[in-house]
Amino acid sequence: MALSSLILDMPRTVKRLIVLTVDSGLCALTVWLAFYLRLGETVTLFSGGPWKPEWAVLISIALALPIFISEGLYRMIFRYSSVLSLKIIFRANIYYAVLFVSVIMVVGIPGIPRTIGIIQPILLLLTLGLTRVVAHYWLSGGYQQKLKLYDQPNVLIYGAGSAGCQLAEAIANSRKMHVMGFLDDDTQLHGQIMSGLPVFDPGTLPELIHTKRIRTILLALPALSRSRRHAILNRLAEIAVAVRTLPDVTEWAHGPIGVADLRDLAIEDLLDREPMAPDLELLGRGIAGRTVLVTGAGGSIGRELCRQILSAAPAVLLLVELNEFALYEIHQELLARQVRGAVRLVPLLASVRDERRMREILADWRPVTVYHAAAYKHVPLVEANPAEGIRNNLWGTLAVARAAAEYGVSAFVLISTDKAVRPTNVMGASKRLAEMVLQGLAANGSSTCYSIVRFGNVLGSSGSVVPSFLQQIRTGGPLTLTHPEMIRYFMTIPEAAQLVMQAGAMATGGDVFVLDMGEPVKIMHLARRMIQLSGLSVRDASNPNGDIEIRITGLRPGEKLYEELLIGDDPQGTEHPRIMKAHEPFPAWSELLSRLERLEKVLETRDEASLKRLLCELVPGYRPGSAIRVEENAIEELPPDHEKV
Structure with a gap:
């Protein structure tokens, strides 16, 4: 003792x-x-x-x-x-x-x-x-406590401004890290003392890491542009030091900065893509003071749509979701977000495939705008369960769209995917069929304005690659990648939701909107950078003593090396610089209905081979991938909330 x-x-x-x-x-x-x-x-x-x-x-x-x-x-x-x-x-x-x-x-x-x-x-x-x-x-x-300082990780704060000084003071009070000084690009600050700590030239960082035993860099530049942040992270990735960061000024609550505000790097920190402020007039058109319905309200996109819609001040927001717990979570979150109950929030348990239930909801509440985000979206799971994927993604869309026309919905917006373009998997084919249904309904003279918004991967959605990589890094690896040449487009969920709302506001009927996804990202490069910015090294043939291996597992059934956003080659611009309008061919409504009847009969036979042959006829450009395999490692392990219907 x-x-x-x-x-x-x-x-x-x-x-x-x-x-x-x-x-x-x-x-x-x-x-x-x-x-x-x-x-x-x-x-x-x-x-x-x-x-x-x-x-x-x-x-x-x-x-x-x-x-x-x-x-x-x-x-x-x-x-x-x-x-x-x-x-x-x-x-x-x-x-x-x-x-x-x-x-x-x-x-x-x-x-x-x-x-x-x-x-x-x-x-x-x-x-x-x-x-x-x-x-x-x-x-x-x-x-x-003084003795324990030797066991605390030594860190440097990148940014000697007010945010950096506040962070240094908060860390000193928390005693969870030992701040050795600041890094700053301002040459006039080099060699100076800020808040009792020296300011170093970032160019000397490799030397500082060894002399001062630095384990982590804390990025305290909340007002920095995305491109400048991207350049700094590129420099830090070459040094292979762990990086944590404060969120930008739009994300953290203004007030004293604390250690709790620090977070691990997110994928958006690695993308050289500046966010664009939304057009508030477009954002609120058809929403402010109206009744709005969101299907799949508990899913990744559905949740963010609900958050953005809430900020546009509708009178009533209807949350349609099949998953009870997901519906409870988003309902409670929105209740906490809104001010003084200004918006009536109505949680509704329902499946979009249940046309009778959807008709009841639309008849009771008479929404003005419907955002249809409910879908089975995970390629390997839908590939292994093609009939269920088609019933949900196609017939669920048709059920809600028909009910919307019957009960006077003014605008119906379908959330689609880049996988619908020349699809190689059942999920993409089912989404393209859903697009064709809306195009056909619009061309058939419906009073409801139907539109489609198509985009690629969103960051942080369930089952996406970035959370999977982060979890694999935490457990020591390996990082699993299906192909070294895999390329994907990425967009943040808030930006995607805002663009969906703005695109829907510009619709005239039957429009297929395509979002500007920025530059494509090579997944192998992304995996390497995430390992390096965690302060670790990649284990490969040139570095057999590295920390984490990147293991190539092979393409999964129906998976593409790269995704496309356009079927045709002549997109038109719109009044929004990041929203384009595509011209996609589709059959006449009567012809489409006869094709869907054939598809329904094939689904009843449970003959998956015949189903895929028919999809090749129905969806131009559909080329099924490898044969369906239901194996443990053929389907990506997904979080419990992977399905939002």
């Missing part, structure tokens, strides 16, 4: 006796020191010489202890001492000094020089204060 713990466990009476004994010893020590300072030589108690230090000691103890007891010095708890405690010690010592000076200087004691009356109280004040400070530091764990 540590000595400090032994002392703290003693009864209070024993601890007070110890302090009284120590203070008595301090009285004797300071008298001896006062004699030494006055005479220039040491004297001993009861030496029998001309000097009588023992009388000075007795007088000091007789005066000091009663005063200290009456002033409450022995009721203080050292480990909780504060500035107020030092004030009490100072006041008690003043009272003591007045009496001691009166006895020694005014009355006079033979064998005690009068100047001892001034020197000794000063020394006693200093030693009393010092012992209390040492006891507080020791018993409150300060000494142990």
Whole structure:
């Protein structure tokens, strides 16, 4: 047991006796020191010489202890001492000094020089204060905390601005990391001291990592542009140091910055794509003050659509979802987000394949705008369950779209996917059929304005590659990649949802909108950067002692190396720079209905081979991938909430 713990466990009476004994010893020590300072030589108690230090000691103890007891010095708890405690010690010592000076200087004691009356109280004040400070530091764990600094990770903060200084102060208070200084691109700050810490040139980072044993870089540049942040991260990736970051100013609540605001890098930090502020007029068109319905409200896109719609102030927001827990989660989140119940939020358990239930909902609530986000979207699962995928993605869309026309919905927006373009899998083919259904309904003269918004991968959606890579990095790898040449487009969920709403507002009927997804990302390059920015190295043939391996597992059934957004080659621009309009061919409504009847009959036979042959006839460009295999490693392991219907 540590000595400090032994002392703290003693009864209070024993601890007070110890302090009284120590203070008595301090009285004797300071008298001896006062004699030494006055005479220039040491004297001993009861030496029998001309000097009588023992009388000075007795007088000091007789005066000091009663005063200290009456002033409450022995009721203080050292480990909780504060500035107020030092004030009490100072006041008690003043009272003591007045009496001691009166006895020694005014009355006079033979064998005690009068100047001892001034020197000794000063020394006693200093030693009393010092012992209390040492006891507080020791018993409150300060000494142990100082020792623990050597075990805390050394970090540098990139950015010596206000956010960086606030973060340094928060870390100092939390004692979870040890900040060694700042990095900043401003050459005028190099060599300066900010908040008591040196500012270094980022060019010296490789040297600093070794000399100061840096484990992590904290990126404290919340107002930095995405392109500049991307350039900094590229530089840090070459050094292979772990990076954590503060979110940008649009994401974190304004106020004091704390350690809790730090987060691991997200994929959006790795993309050189500047977010674009939405057109607020387009964003609120058909929503503000209206009744709006979202199917698949508990899914990745559905949730974000609900958040964005809520901010556009509808009168009523209808949340349609088959998964009970997912519906509960989004309903509770939206209740917490809205101000004073301004929007009526209605959670509705329903399957989009249940046309009767969807008709009931639309008849009861009469929404003006419907966003249809419900779908089975995971390629390997739909490939292994093609009939269910088609029933949900195609007939679910048809059921909701027909009910929307019957009950006077003004605008119906289908959330589609780039996998619908020249599909190689059942999921993509089913989504292309859903698009053709809406195109056919629009061309057939419906009063409902049907439109389709097509885009690629969204960041952070269930089952997407980035969360999977992060989890694999946390568990030590390997990172699994189906093909080294795999390329994908990425977009953040908030941006995708905002663009969907703005595209739907521009629809005139039968439109196929395509979102500008920016530059494609090579997944192998992404995997390497995520490993490096976690402070680890890639294990491969050139570096067999690396930390994490990237393992190639082979393409899954129906998977493409790259995705496309357009079937044709002549997209038109719109009033929004990141939204294009495509011209996609589709059959006449009567012909499409006859084809769907044939498809329904094939589904009833449960003959998957015949189903795929028919899909080749129905969906131009559909070329099925490899044969369906239901194996443990042929289907990606997905989180529990992978299905949002």
